[in-house]
Amino acid sequence: MKYKKPSSLLISFYHYQKERFPIVFLALATLPVILSSAVVVAQNKLNFLHIFLILVASLSYLFHIRVVDDYRDFKHDNLYHEDRPVQKGVISLTNLKKIDIIAAIILLAVAISSNIYGLAIAVFMLIYTYIAEREFFVTKKIRKHFFIYNAVNLFQMTLLQIFVYNFFFRSFYLNPIIITHFLLITTGTSMFDFLRKLKTPHAESTGKDTYTWYFGFRNSLIIYLFFVSLLALLFFVLANEMILSLGIWLVIILIFIAISFLNAYFHWIKKSEMTDKLLQANSLFFYGFLNLLIYFLR
Numbered sequence: 001m002k003y004k005k006p007s008s009l010l011i012s013f014y015h016y017q018k019e020r021f022p023i024v025f026l027a028l029a030t031l032p033v034i035l036s037s038a039v040v041v042a043q044n045k046l047n048f049l050h051i052f053l054i055l056v057a058s059l060s061y062l063f064h065i066r067v068v069d070d071y072r073d074f075k076h077d078n079l080y081h082e083d084r085p086v087q088k089g090v091i092s093l094t095n096l097k098k099i100d101i102i103a104a105i106i107l108l109a110v111a112i113s114s115n116i117y118g119l120a121i122a123v124f125m126l127i128y129t130y131i132a133e134r135e136f137f138v139t140k141k142i143r144k145h146f147f148i149y150n151a152v153n154l155f156q157m158t159l160l161q162i163f164v165y166n167f168f169f170r171s172f173y174l175n176p177i178i179i180t181h182f183l184l185i186t187t188g189t190s191m192f193d194f195l196r197k198l199k200t201p202h203a204e205s206t207g208k209d210t211y212t213w214y215f216g217f218r219n220s221l222i223i224y225l226f227f228v229s230l231l232a233l234l235f236f237v238l239a240n241e242m243i244l245s246l247g248i249w250l251v252i253i254l255i256f257i258a259i260s261f262l263n264a265y266f267h268w269i270k271k272s273e274m275t276d277k278l279l280q281a282n283s284l285f286f287y288g289f290l291n292l293l294i295y296f297l298r
Contacts, residue, residue: 012091013099019085021066023059029192029284030058032291033185034164039298040181042168054167057110058160060103061125065156067100068133080205114167121166125159132156146214150193157189177241181294184234188287191227195280198224200271217271221264224279228260228286235290244297253293256286 017023034054038046070077070086071093077084085091104126111122132153135142142149161182197210198220212220232253239246246253263282267275 009095009098012095016085016091016096019090020070021063025284026059026062027055028288030062031055032288032295033161033188034058036181036291036294037161037164037185038168039295040178041165050167053110053113054164057107057167058164060106060110061156061160061163063103064100064107064126064129067096067103068129069153070096072133072135076209080209110167111163118163118166121159121163125156125163128159129156146208150197154190154193157193158186161185161189177238180234180238180241184231184238184290187227187231187234191224191231191283191287194220194224194227195283198276200267200273200276202271203273218268221268225261225264228257228283231287231290232257235293238294239297242294242298244293246293246297249293249297253290256282256289260286 031051034051035046038051070084074086074093077087081087086093086096107122107126108119111118136152142152165178165182194211197212199205199210199212199217201212201217208214211223215223235253238244259282263275263279267279
């Protein structure tokens with residue numbers, strides 16, 4: 001059953017973002033990462049205007065990636081995901097492209113306001129997504145390798161993190177703190193990508209485009225818990241390197257970890273939409289909480 005065609009581009013975008021690009025969720029997930037990144041690399045007092053600008057630029061790039069994905073996967077989604085907004089006629093690819101152009105301009109404008117390196121990184125980010133949209137010009141080969149395909153596309157998030165670091169850098173140098181923080185963010189990003197493609201048996205499609213298709217539901221939950229454990233371990237290493245005084249927060253972190261394991265267990269038993277949302281919500285709060293601790297306890 002198709003939606004009634006929205007009367008304006010704004011309304012179309014509102015319905016689209018509810019399903020494919022939840023702005024509030026993404027902002028809540030992205031802001032703590034930006035704050036912790038700023039603390040790790042900034043040498044001067046944090047400027048909240050800069051934080052706002054890099055948040056807008058980050059969301060613009062994330063939207064750009066989403067549009068590229070929907071454009072590239074259009075034929076695949078027509079076959080295996082007929083319930084998605086573009087397939088239901090909620091919004092057209094043409095209108096998505098119009099909004100995407102605005103998002104790309106915003107990204108470049110913020111990049112220009114930072115430094116020449118930021119502009120170079122932003123241009124490379126857009127070039128990479130252009131190549132990714134064309135599936136690296138080896139469509140038939142790369143589609144057959146699910147994990148390689150996901151990895152080369154997930155690399156876009158690595159580029160975004162480098163862009164964020166550069167925005168706050170005054171002099172570029174690597175140290176153990178930055179390296180550990182980068183590994184922490186990469187692990188968190190990988191965890192959310194994994195969760196996004198972790199489906200219950202009754203929600204699984206035949207498109208072979210989820211981790212549960214390849215690992216099975218139970219094994220996928222075990223891998224998710226590995227991400228949670230690795231995330232916590234990297235945070236403790238970073239806290240030690242930054243000499244953060246955790247105090248009572250250590251107990252809260254351990255509680256979050258315990259809740260993550262319990263949520264995974266209940267999701268394995270229930271396999272419901274509610275337990276799936278609980279798993280994602282707990283992951284978001286845990287990840288955001290760790291990044292906010294880095295920011296406030298610095």
